[in-house]
Amino acid sequence: MTAPTPTVVVQIAAQERETVSETLVEFLAPLPVVLVGIVEIPDQTSSEQARAQFEDEARQTLDTVADLFADAGSDVETRLSFTHNARRTIEQVATEIDRVAVLFPAPTKSIERVIVAVRGGINVPNIAATAAAVLEETDATATVYHAAKEGADTDAIEQAFTAIVSAMEDAGIENGRVTTTIERADDELTALVDAANEHDLLVVGEDEPKLTDRIFGDTSQRLAERTVVPLVVVRRPPVEE
Template sequence: MVDPHDHRILVPVDILGGQSVPASIVDAFASVPVVVLGYHEIPDQTTPEQAQSEFEAQARAELEKLQEVFETAGCAVTTRLVFTRDRFKTFERVALELDCDSILLLNPAPILETMLVAIRGDVNVDHVARLVATVLTDTDIDVTLLHVVSSDDERAKGEAALEMAASTLEENGIERDRIRTVVDDGKPTDAILDAAADHDLLVVGESRPSIRRLIFRDRADRIARRSVDPVIVVRGSYLESNGTDTGSTDER
C-alpha cells in the first residue's frame, strides 16, 4: 500500500493577492504532506528590503492563517514565505529544495468528485499512479485515466500504460469501480482540456525540457493556464535548479 508520507505536494498561494485555497482542496489533500508556498511578486524597482519592510508582517499573518486551516484538517503542513520577481522560478526552486513530487496550481474548486489523469509515455506511469493513489486515499473521488494517441499504431501501447496505472491504483487500495480508462486521439493539449471540462481536478506530467528550461514552460504550463480546474503538475526527476529568488524566504 502507498504511504502518504512518500509524497509531498507544493501549493503556491499568492498570499497578498486574495487567492484562497478552497475547502474541497484542503479536505482532499488532508492525508498528504503539503508545503504551502506563500509568495508575493515584487516589481523590479522594489528592493527585497523594501518588500520585507512593507509586506512581511501582513504576508506572514495570512500564511499562518492558511497553515492553521490545513492543520485543522489533519494535514502535515510546512510553510515558506517568499518575495520574488519570478514566481515560476520560485516554484521550481522550492519544489527541488523540499523534494516535492508535484505542484498544485489553484483554481476554483467548489466540489471535487472526479479527477482526470493524463498518462503519457514519457512520464513514469508507476510514479504518477502512486501519487494519484495517495491523493485519492480516504476520499470518494472517481478517476479517469486518459492517454492521447496520434495514430492507431500507438493505441495498444497507450492501453497498456493505462492498464499499468489502473493496476497500481488497485494495488494501493483504490476500488476498480472508481477507475475509468480512455484512449483518445487528436492533439494532446486539446484532447486533455476537452476531457478536463467534465472533471473537477486535472493531473498532468511535465514534458522533458531542454537542459535550462524551467518548470511550466511546456505543455503542462499551457494546459494549466487554460484549465478552469485545479491542476496537479507531477514533476520530472530530470529538472535541475536554476537561479534564486529575490527577497526574503522563511521555512517553518
C-alpha cells in the same frame, strides 16, 4: 512498486490574500504540503524593502491557509518569499524536494471526478502514487486518460495505464471507480483540456521538455491557463548523476 507519496507544493499569492478552497484542501489532505507564500515585487524594489512593508500581512495570509491544511490533517510546511520571479521561486522550491507535485489551484465546490492524464510512459510510479493518495480516502472516481493521434502507437500508454490502475487497487481503491480512456485527436493538448474541463481535478505528469515549450511556455503552464479545474502536476524525478 509504487513510489512514495509526493509532497505537494502550493503557491499562494500572499499579498493578494489568496486562499485555497476547503474542498480542495480536504481532498489533498493525505499528502504532505509545502505552502509557498509569494510576494512578487518590481525589479527596482529590494526584497528587504518589500519584506519590511508587506511581511506581516503576507505572513497572516500564509498562516491562514496553512491552518486550513493542518485542520484537514495535512503535514504542512510554510515558506514566505519576496521575489522578482514567482515561477522561478516555485521551481527552486520544487527542485529541493525529492518527490514533488505542484498544485495550480482553481475554484471548486466538489471533487467527485478526477482525470489522471498520462502523456508518455515516463514518471508513472510518481503519477500512480499521487493519484492513489488523493483518491484513497474519498469516493471520487478516476479516469486514466491519454490523447493520441490516429494511428499512433500506444503500447507504452497501455502499460502505464496498467501500472496506475494496479497502484490504485493496491491502495484499496475499488476497480469500479477507475476507468481508462485513449482518445484519438488531431490536437492532443486541446483534447486533454476539453476532457479535463468535464472533470473536477486534473492530475498530470510533467513531460519531457521540448523546443516548443521554450517558445510558448511549458505544457503544464498552458494546461493551467486553459483548464478551469485544479491542476496537480507530478514532476519527473531528478536525473541521477
